[in-house]
Amino acid sequence: MTVSRVLNGRGGASAETSQRILSAASELNYRPNPFARGLRSDRSKTIGLLVPDITNPFFPEVIRGAEDAASAAGYNLLLSNVVENSRREEELIEALLRHRVDGIIVCSARLPDAALHKALAPHRAVVLINREAPNEIAGTIVTDYETGASRAIDHLVERGRRKIAIVAGPRSSFGGKSRLVGFRKTLTAHGLKAHGIVYCDPTAAGGQTAAAQLLAETPDIDALICYNDLNAIGAMKACRAANISIPEQIALIGFDDIPTAELLSPALTTLRVQKREMGEEAVRLLLSRIATKNRQHGIVIVPELIIRETT
Amino acid sequence: MTVSRVLNGRGGASAETSQRILSAASELNYRPNPFARGLRSDRSKTIGLLVPDITNPFFPEVIRGAEDAASAAGYNLLLSNVVENSRREEELIEALLRHRVDGIIVCSARLPDAALHKALAPHRAVVLINREAPNEIAGTIVTDYETGASRAIDHLVERGRRKIAIVAGPRSSFGGKSRLVGFRKTLTAHGLKAHGIVYCDPTAAGGQTAAAQLLAETPDIDALICYNDLNAIGAMKACRAANISIPEQIALIGFDDIPTAELLSPALTTLRVQKREMGEEAVRLLLSRIATKNRQHGIVIVPELIIRETT
DNA sequence: ATTCAGAACGTTAACGTTATCGTTCTATCT
DNA sequence: AGATAGAACGATAACGTTAACGTTCTGAAT
Numbered sequence: 091m092t093v094s095r096v097l098n099g100r101g102g103a104s105a106e107t108s109q110r111i112l113s114a115a116s117e118l119n120y121r122p123n124p125f126a127r128g129l130r131s132d133r134s135k136t137i138g139l140l141v142p143d144i145t146n147p148f149f150p151e152v153i154r155g156a157e158d159a160a161s162a163a164g165y166n167l168l169l170s171n172v173v174e175n176s177r178r179e180e181e182l183i184e185a186l187l188r189h190r191v192d193g194i195i196v197c198s199a200r201l202p203d204a205a206l207h208k209a210l211a212p213h214r215a216v217v218l219i220n221r222e223a224p225n226e227i228a229g230t231i232v233t234d235y236e237t238g239a240s241r242a243i244d245h246l247v248e249r250g251r252r253k254i255a256i257v258a259g260p261r262s263s264f265g266g267k268s269r270l271v272g273f274r275k276t277l278t279a280h281g282l283k284a285h286g287i288v289y290c291d292p293t294a295a296g297g298q299t300a301a302a303q304l305l306a307e308t309p310d311i312d313a314l315i316c317y318n319d320l321n322a323i324g325a326m327k328a329c330r331a332a333n334i335s336i337p338e339q340i341a342l343i344g345f346d347d348i349p350t351a352e353l354l355s356p357a358l359t360t361l362r363v364q365k366r367e368m369g370e371e372a373v374r375l376l377l378s379r380i381a382t383k384n385r386q387h388g389i390v391i392v393p394e395l396i397i398r399e400t401t
Numbered sequence: 402m403t404v405s406r407v408l409n410g411r412g413g414a415s416a417e418t419s420q421r422i423l424s425a426a427s428e429l430n431y432r433p434n435p436f437a438r439g440l441r442s443d444r445s446k447t448i449g450l451l452v453p454d455i456t457n458p459f460f461p462e463v464i465r466g467a468e469d470a471a472s473a474a475g476y477n478l479l480l481s482n483v484v485e486n487s488r489r490e491e492e493l494i495e496a497l498l499r500h501r502v503d504g505i506i507v508c509s510a511r512l513p514d515a516a517l518h519k520a521l522a523p524h525r526a527v528v529l530i531n532r533e534a535p536n537e538i539a540g541t542i543v544t545d546y547e548t549g550a551s552r553a554i555d556h557l558v559e560r561g562r563r564k565i566a567i568v569a570g571p572r573s574s575f576g577g578k579s580r581l582v583g584f585r586k587t588l589t590a591h592g593l594k595a596h597g598i599v600y601c602d603p604t605a606a607g608g609q610t611a612a613a614q615l616l617a618e619t620p621d622i623d624a625l626i627c628y629n630d631l632n633a634i635g636a637m638k639a640c641r642a643a644n645i646s647i648p649e650q651i652a653l654i655g656f657d658d659i660p661t662a663e664l665l666s667p668a669l670t671t672l673r674v675q676k677r678e679m680g681e682e683a684v685r686l687l688l689s690r691i692a693t694k695n696r697q698h699g700i701v702i703v704p705e706l707i708i709r710e711t712t
Numbered sequence: 713a714t715t716c717a718g719a720a721c722g723t724t725a726a727c728g729t730t731a732t733c734g735t736t737c738t739a740t741c742t
Numbered sequence: 743a744g745a746t747a748g749a750a751c752g753a754t755a756a757c758g759t760t761a762a763c764g765t766t767c768t769g770a771a772t
Contacts, residue, residue: 092751094730104750121499125445126728128436129757136479144461144468145660153455157482166500168447169480171468188432189477294664323664330666349456350661353605353634355641403721405760415720437758440727 097122128190136166137376138186138194140179144171146292146320147348148365152197152219155369163377165192174291176200176262183209193376195219196228200262215379217372217388220265229375230388231368235265235345238361238393239272242315242343245359247280249401251313251341255286257300257325259317263292266317269345273315285311292317297324305332312340313401319344319351322358326400342400345393356399363393408433439501447477448687449497449505451490455482457603457631458659459676463508463530466680474688476503485602487511487573494520504687506530507539511573526690528683528699531576540686541699542679546576546656549672549704550583553626553654556670558591560712562624562652566597568611568636570628574603577628580656584626596622603628608635616643623651624712630655630662633669637711653711656704667710674704 095102096111097120103111114120128134137160141149153169160167168191170182179201186194193215199206207227210216216228223230246254256273259266270287277283286308290296297316304311305328314329316322322344329336336342336356344351347362371389379385406413407422408431414422425431439445448471452460464480471478479502481493490512497505504526510517518538521527527539534541557565567584570577581598588594597619601607608627615622616639625640627633633655640647647653647667655662658673682700690696 091730091753095751098730102750107750123440123728124499124501125436125439125443126757127730129434129440129727129759130729130731132436132757134436144464145458147456147458147461150455150458150461153480154482157455157480166479166496167481168477169464169468170478171465185477188435190435294660323661327664349605350634350664353638353661353665355666402723402760406721409760413720418720434758437727438760440729440757441759441761443727 132190133192134190135164136168136189136191137373138168138170138189138191140170140172140182140186140194140196140199142172142174142198142200143292144169146318147350148318148346148363149197151348151365152369152372155366155371156195156373157369158366159370159373159377163373165373165377172200174200174260176205180205180209183213187212193217193380195372195376196221198263198265200260202262215376217376217379219368219372222264225385225387229379229386231372231375232388232390233265233363233368234390234392235268236272236275238345238363238395239269239315240276241393241395242345242361243273243276243280245395245397245401246313246315246341246343247282249341252282253285253308253311254282254313254315255304255308255311256284256288257297257304257314257316257321258287258289259292259296259321261289263317269317290317290321292320294320294324294327297321298328299324301325301328302332305329305334313342314340315343317345319346319348319358319360322360322400323350323354326354326358337400347396351396352398359398359401360396361393362396364391367391443501444503445501446475447479447500447502448684449479449481449500449502451481451483451493451497451505451507451510453483453485453509453511454603455480457629458661459629459657459674460508462659462676463680463683466677466682467506467684468680469677470681470684470688474684476684476688483511485511485571487516491516491520494524498523504528504691506683506687507532509574509576511571513573526687528687528690530679530683533575536696536698540690540697542683542686543699543701544576544674544679545701545703546579547583547586549656549674549706550580550626551587552704552706553656553672554584554587554591556706556708556712557624557626557652557654558593560652563593564596564619564622565593565624565626566615566619566622567595567599568608568615568625568627568632569598569600570603570607570632572600574628580628601628601632603631605631605635605638608632609639610635612636612639613643616640616645624653625651626654628656630657630659630669630671633671633711634661634665637665637669648711658707662707663709670709670712671707672704673707675702678702 172179195217197219199221218228219231288300290300344360347360351358483490506528508530510532529539597615599611601611655671658671662669
């Protein structure tokens with residue numbers, strides 16, 4: 091016990107004893123055994139982090155932020171990749187439970203409410219990123235997509251665009267739904283309507299297909315607004331393939347501001363989300379929810395319009 | 402014991418007993434406690450994975466492959482981000498040891514041999530990606546950068562380029578050193594020499610600075626060959642800023658074939674490395690080294706030249 | 713009828729940590 | 743001198759699992 095107390099800095103030992111213990115520990119290369127600790131305390135000092143697709147450059151930034159905040163607090167991150175498959179989402183939430191993580195952070199959950207809530211319920215603490223949930227179920231870090239979408243439309247209209255089509259990303263995305271709400275509201279406010287909406291995978295390939303379809307169905311559109319930057323990159327390829335110049339003939343706006351957005355040519359106009367900050371805040375919120383029963387609910391992040399060359 | 406045997410599928414119980422145990426377990430929502438298991442068996446079924454920078458699109462692909470292979474074998478991945486800082490590399494290797502992972506995979510280790518070997522020694526099993534090491538220390542998955550570099554130079558020479566400069570990436574990178582060896586050998590074979598070499602961070606920003614410096618110091622170069630695709634993207638920006646056209650005035654080759662490489666315009670010629678495969682093979686090798694004392698040493702992956710529009 | 717093999721199932725102990733409670737000792741106060 | 747508080751330290755038990763070894767029982771071979 092004295093050893094345990096000293097090594098955990100809990101005092102209750104004379105200076106001399108502490109010294110002896112510390113030097114013995116270092117001589118023996120002692121490392122506390124996390125299994126024994128976990129068994130005793132039922133805490134793992136580990137946080138589970140679920141992302142839909144680590145290959146989407148949005149998420150590594152979030153992970154980075156989460157990792158910084160977690161390691162600062164002495165926690166480890168157990169990362170899992172959902173690969174955009176809601177069956178797997180359920181399984182992984184359960185797998186993290188078996189692993190006895192102290193809490194989990196789920197990015198862009200795609201499961202329907204009922205299934206999601208059920209899967210999350212047994213966890214001790216949960217934070218969702220970009221998904222709403224009641225405070226009893228989870229804390230939330232959400233992007234104000236509606237406002238973001240609104241800013242995007244305002245900007246396009248200001249630039250004289252009137253025939254705006256939407257590459258809408260996955261149907262099951264909650265962020266996608268809020269974006270659509272914002273798009274529609276703001277278009278209506280300007281006396282306009284959407285010139286076509288196509289759903290697709292949140293990838294460059296998905297965006298390319300969707301944009302190609304829109305260009306074929308509605309050749310007179312003068313602006314494309316995309317679910318995310320990857321979709322926008324795909325749309326750019328589709329335009330290039332159809333020999334349509336950006337931004338002269340068609341303006342293009344993405345969402346997220348992934349690092350490549352500014353490296354493209356023309357550089358992509360987009361709505362920037364503070365990704366690292368999201369990761370950091372998510373961990374902070376989760377740790378607070380782990381620590382106390384008096385649970386904070388979360389924060390909202392408003393995206394910022396970054397005007398580059400595609401509009 | 403009978404319960405343990407049944408739940409672990411080790412037989413030794415009658416059909417009826419097994420049935421009773423199984424249904425009780427499911428009714429009680431029983432989940433084996435990994436702490437107790439770990440305490441007893443001293444195995445965590447967890448693998449540590451260290452990457453230099455998760456924000457570099459090369460690594461998410463590797464992680465993806467590693468995750469697939471790990472989860473197929475019932476292992477979890479504990480991910481850590483070194484942020485290109487060799488002090489932190491040492492700390493994280495130690496942190497994974499404290500966490501009692503069954504083995505670790507280290508990507509692109511930047512520590513000098515002595516420090517690296519010392520840090521790795523206490524681990525039960527180690528695989529290095531893109532770094533050589535004796536079989537006693539670690540298994541290795543390495544890219545044959547020398548051959549890759551050679552192919553790049555051959556290709557440029559074939560295209561009529563003679564004044565080739567090199568954006569060389571970080572000085573401490575072992576892959577970078579092998580690339581240089583290949584570049585020099587092949588240049589010599591063609592009766593040429595490098596028209597400038599500049600080291601830099603393995604990022605777009607680093608590449609941009611380095612390329613700008615090369616363009617200023619040696620304005621007559623007609624080709625730039627870069628440590629990786631991020632560097633090449635930076636170099637592209639530097640050329641654009643200096644009003645130099647690619648590929649007309651300067652040809653550009655990257656390394657890795659990250660997803661954005663083909664999305665750029667002009668699309669980037671590069672040396673493709675099978676990233677997912679690397680991750681998968683690393684895990685497979687690690688698991689084999691965990692399982693048996695009779696240790697395989699590893700494999701070599703030869704990069705493939707992908708010719709696009711920058712050459 | 714006895715022996716024996718093997719299946720079925722149980723007991724014990726140990727993994728390393730730490731909460732809880734107990735003991736010893738020293739210093740201070742009346 | 744005796745009482746008392748608190749510091750310093752230790753003993754015990756418990757967390758859940760499973761290796762190692764025991765016990766009991768059934769059925770077949772002698």
